[in-house]
Amino acid sequence: MTKRLWTTSVLAVVVAMLFVACQATNPSPSPSAPAASEAPPASEAPPASEAPGSAAPPASGALPEVPTGYTELDTALGPDKPYTGKRVTIQTQWIEGEGANFDAAVAPLEEATGIDVVQESIASQHEVVLRTRISGKTPPDLAMLAQPSAVVEYGSRGETTNVATFMDPAKLGSDFSAGFGTALLSGDNGEIWGIPYKVDVKSTIWYPIKAFEAAGYAVPTTWDELKALSAKIVADGNGSPWCLGILDGAATGWIATDWLEDVMLRTAGIDAYNRWITHDLKFDSPEVRAALAVLAEQWFTDGYVNGGYQSITATDRLESWDPMFQPEPGCWMHRQATWLGPDFFPDVRAGGPGTQSQYVLGEDIGIMYFPQIDAAQGTPGLGAGDTLMVLVDNPDRPEIRAVAEYLATPFGLKAWIDIGSAQSANQTTPAEWYQSYKQQIAADIVGNSTSFGFDASDLMPPEANRAFWDGITAWIDSGGTGTDQFVQSVDAAWPQ
Amino acid sequence: MAIQSRDHAEVSAVRRFAPVLAALVGLAVVAIGVMILADRNAATNLLSSIYEALGNTQGAVDLERGVGDQLQAKLLLGLVALIVGVGGIWMLYVGVSAVVGLASPTWQGRILPWVFVIPAVVLLAVFLVYPTIGTIITSFTAQTNGDPLANYKQLLTPQFIGIIGNNIIWLIVATGGSVLLGLGIAGLVDRVRREALAKTFIFLPMAISFIGASVIWRFMYEWNPPGQPQIGFVNAVWTALGFAPVRWVQDPPINTYALILIFIWLQTGFAMVVLSAAIKGVSIEVIEAARLDGASERQTFLRVIMPMIKGSIITVATTTAILVLKIFDIIYVMTGGRYGTDVVANRMFIEFYEFFNDGRAAALATVLFLAVVPIMFFNVRNLRRQGIGS
Numbered sequence: 001m002t003k004r005l006w007t008t009s010v011l012a013v014v015v016a017m018l019f020v021a022c023q024a025t026n027p028s029p030s031p032s033a034p035a036a037s038e039a040p041p042a043s044e045a046p047p048a049s050e051a052p053g054s055a056a057p058p059a060s061g062a063l064p065e066v067p068t069g070y071t072e073l074d075t076a077l078g079p080d081k082p083y084t085g086k087r088v089t090i091q092t093q094w095i096e097g098e099g100a101n102f103d104a105a106v107a108p109l110e111e112a113t114g115i116d117v118v119q120e121s122i123a124s125q126h127e128v129v130l131r132t133r134i135s136g137k138t139p140p141d142l143a144m145l146a147q148p149s150a151v152v153e154y155g156s157r158g159e160t161t162n163v164a165t166f167m168d169p170a171k172l173g174s175d176f177s178a179g180f181g182t183a184l185l186s187g188d189n190g191e192i193w194g195i196p197y198k199v200d201v202k203s204t205i206w207y208p209i210k211a212f213e214a215a216g217y218a219v220p221t222t223w224d225e226l227k228a229l230s231a232k233i234v235a236d237g238n239g240s241p242w243c244l245g246i247l248d249g250a251a252t253g254w255i256a257t258d259w260l261e262d263v264m265l266r267t268a269g270i271d272a273y274n275r276w277i278t279h280d281l282k283f284d285s286p287e288v289r290a291a292l293a294v295l296a297e298q299w300f301t302d303g304y305v306n307g308g309y310q311s312i313t314a315t316d317r318l319e320s321w322d323p324m325f326q327p328e329p330g331c332w333m334h335r336q337a338t339w340l341g342p343d344f345f346p347d348v349r350a351g352g353p354g355t356q357s358q359y360v361l362g363e364d365i366g367i368m369y370f371p372q373i374d375a376a377q378g379t380p381g382l383g384a385g386d387t388l389m390v391l392v393d394n395p396d397r398p399e400i401r402a403v404a405e406y407l408a409t410p411f412g413l414k415a416w417i418d419i420g421s422a423q424s425a426n427q428t429t430p431a432e433w434y435q436s437y438k439q440q441i442a443a444d445i446v447g448n449s450t451s452f453g454f455d456a457s458d459l460m461p462p463e464a465n466r467a468f469w470d471g472i473t474a475w476i477d478s479g480g481t482g483t484d485q486f487v488q489s490v491d492a493a494w495p496q
Numbered sequence: 497m498a499i500q501s502r503d504h505a506e507v508s509a510v511r512r513f514a515p516v517l518a519a520l521v522g523l524a525v526v527a528i529g530v531m532i533l534a535d536r537n538a539a540t541n542l543l544s545s546i547y548e549a550l551g552n553t554q555g556a557v558d559l560e561r562g563v564g565d566q567l568q569a570k571l572l573l574g575l576v577a578l579i580v581g582v583g584g585i586w587m588l589y590v591g592v593s594a595v596v597g598l599a600s601p602t603w604q605g606r607i608l609p610w611v612f613v614i615p616a617v618v619l620l621a622v623f624l625v626y627p628t629i630g631t632i633i634t635s636f637t638a639q640t641n642g643d644p645l646a647n648y649k650q651l652l653t654p655q656f657i658g659i660i661g662n663n664i665i666w667l668i669v670a671t672g673g674s675v676l677l678g679l680g681i682a683g684l685v686d687r688v689r690r691e692a693l694a695k696t697f698i699f700l701p702m703a704i705s706f707i708g709a710s711v712i713w714r715f716m717y718e719w720n721p722p723g724q725p726q727i728g729f730v731n732a733v734w735t736a737l738g739f740a741p742v743r744w745v746q747d748p749p750i751n752t753y754a755l756i757l758i759f760i761w762l763q764t765g766f767a768m769v770v771l772s773a774a775i776k777g778v779s780i781e782v783i784e785a786a787r788l789d790g791a792s793e794r795q796t797f798l799r800v801i802m803p804m805i806k807g808s809i810i811t812v813a814t815t816t817a818i819l820v821l822k823i824f825d826i827i828y829v830m831t832g833g834r835y836g837t838d839v840v841a842n843r844m845f846i847e848f849y850e851f852f853n854d855g856r857a858a859a860l861a862t863v864l865f866l867a868v869v870p871i872m873f874f875n876v877r878n879l880r881r882q883g884i885g886s
Contacts, residue, residue, distance in 0.1 A: 127850075128849045131848075131849050153852050249832060250828070250832030250833075250834075252832070307720075307724070308721050308722075310721065310743070314743050314746055462850050462852065463851050473835075477746065
């Protein structure tokens with residue numbers, strides 16, 4: 001027994017010493033590893049850091065010019081690269097292609113400053129993971145979030161940083177438009193809780209160009225033309241005008257609320273729209289009911305939606321537009337934001353990531369503007385976007401501010417824009433950066449918009465947003481007969 | 497002789513100090529292990545310093561940055577957890593009990609039970625009692641606007657009464673369904689020739705997680721517009737029988753029962769296995785006596801076997817009931833609480849993560865806790881009566 005005990009304790013001592021040794025070596029890798037990570041860039045670094053001084057033009061292509069208007073970013077881009085080897089973590093909801101695009105967007109900053117920006121991509125439940133980390137007081141340094149209302153909530157709890165404390169609020173105010181700007185992210189006392197980053201234009205309808213040409217259909221530019229087109233498609237026996245499926249698991253409903261928001265902007269106007277967001281205009285109001293009536297006509301008329309209106313809430317959102325790709329389309333129009341694209345074409349989805357689609361955007365599949373309804377309300381645009389939150393801010397880690405400031409400039413998204421699929425929230429972004437078919441359509445919509453509304457449901461309090469999603473889903477299932485129930489349920493769910 | 501006695505003295509000194517040393521070492525291992533487990537980056541740093549030592553600089557950098565495959569770091573963390581959890585704790589217990597062994601027998605008897613109980617008590621206090629009390633306090637203090645009962649009053653609105661009502665439907669139908677079905681099957685398979693095979697098939701779903709089962713059933717319940725081919729199995733059969741396809745998941749009130757069916761499918765196997773074992777425990781003499789007295793098969797089952805396995809039935813029913821009250825996964829995956837299928841646990845999740853209503857989420861957690869406690873109490877008392885708990 002004694003012998004065994006001894007053996008055990010000797011073994012334990014060895015194990016313990018091993019642990020202690022490892023613990024002791026722990027601090028050492030931190031300095032040594034950055035040194036190692038320094039090494040590869042170091043060889044490339046001289047030309048990169050020389051660039052701002054000696055050869056300004058190539059540098060200006062990928063990086064903002066100093067002075068950038070932001071303190072820490074200027075310091076970071078300074079010749080002595082003071083933040084070399086510092087690591088900044090950012091949690092995003094972008095995976096695979098989108099995640100790689102974001103990495104590409106921050107690469108120029110990493111190269112020029114030596115800051116290591118580590119993206120922590122959370123595939124599903126990004127918001128839940130973020131909430132857990134923030135509640136547990138171990139947040140990532142930065143995070144992207146699609147719901148401004150949640151950003152403001154984190155701000156009011158003191159869990160995210162007021163960026164106005166280190167960034168010029170006036171500059172932020174003018175860099176970002178009223179549609180997706182600091183006003184949506186402000187606290188009660190002028191705090192700015194987040195920085196707009198990337199926008200999606202939502203007022204877009206996808207359609208099969210060649211099938212439209214073959215059938216002799218013209219792209220409608222007014223609502224009357226759209227109504228005529230819907231009627232004609234049905235009369236021609238060419239299937240249904242709309243490809244519409246809103247099933248999206250726990251988030252079911254948002255596609256329908258987007259529709260209603262687009263219509264609200266066109267029938268009630270931006271002022272009523274903004275009052276609607278703050279509940280100064282009730283759901284139970286003539287404006288909302290009128291907008292619902294517009295929807296009801298397109299959604300509930302027999303034959304207008306592929307599979308009938310009962311299929312809307314039971315059809316997966318990503319599969320819903322598949323019939324559009326048939327040689328003789330089963331449905332002809334699919335209203336969805338600009339984030340949609342070749343990655344979501346049926347042949348790519350079937351083939352998996354990396355598959356090359358047989359359809360070409362701009363040749364086979366086109367994008368049109370969701371038409372004007374009431375000329376008095378002009379040609380509004382609807383959009384949504386991602387907001388950057390600065391979750392860790394302390395004097396020892398100025399590099400976090402530098403990264404946030406970089407992402408606030410158009411250059412923070414440039415590489416992603418160059419890929420052809422992103423739109424910056426920053427309105428100082430040069431128009432010539434947008435080269436792809438999709439970007440130009442989106443830029444046109446933004447440019448031609450007489451008013452621009454941000455996704456209302458993302459700005460409403462979360463309870464109201466959820467009631468809105470659930471309510472409109474139930475309303476669709478009722479075939480439009482449950483209007484009273486729908487509008488009253490959302491009004492009732494609004495937090496007091 | 498003198499030398500021998502010195503040896504004796506040495507040996508007894510060793511005897512005296514070895515346990516103390518072992519206890520200290522055990523403590524050190526546990527402490528260091530816990531430190532490593534508590535630090536988010538410790539395992540990564542440890543592995544990267546090993547990489548560094550081996551000259552694999554790129555691997556070390558990748559690990560540090562958190563990019564690439566972190567499998568090895570995770571495995572190392574698992575290994576540390578295993579060493580600490582099993583080895584460290586074992587050494588600690590052995591060492592401490594040896595230390596206690598140095599004391600006089602009377603004191604040994606007094607101290608030893610505590611030595612073995614205290615770690616468990618500490619862990620329970622830290623990870624169970626403290627959060628429970630914290631949650632209850634939160635439910636009375638967070639977002640109350642001065643009224644401590646505000647969060648509970650909100651639970652009395654029709655919306656939440658509906659949610660609690662769903663939990664009651666679940667409690668009755670899901671518990672009743674799986675226990676009765678399990679009991680029935682246990683009674684029937686007792687007399688088939690390929691009993692093991694039959695039981696295996698019914699028990700098989702037990703191996704699937706609630707999440708996995710829900711994903712499977714999402715396909716089973718899939719709905720396609722009338723006239724189109726039905727991809728979902730249930731609707732395929734349903735339309736083949738000449739009915740119109742039903743949106744099993746979306747249309748209340750049928751959807752709640754459709755979800756309950758998933759639970760029953762998963763849980764019947766458990767009830768069946770336990771109850772089947774109980775039935776086999778009923779001695780053949782008793783059954784034969786009943787038969788000789790002229791009891792029919794049904795009477796034998798209902799009046800002889802069932803009363804004799806009452807304890808097992810209660811255990812299965814209460815265990816299942818607790819599981820049902822906490823039900824979350826199926827709702828979360830299938831409907832997210834939509835279409836009138838919401839239950840308390842799912843609502844708690846939504847209130848906390850989506851709505852930032854910490855107080856109301858805590859109130860829901862407290863209600864759920866209060867609902868589970870009596871059943872657990874009943875279960876423990878039942879076990880004790882059967883002589884398992886005492």
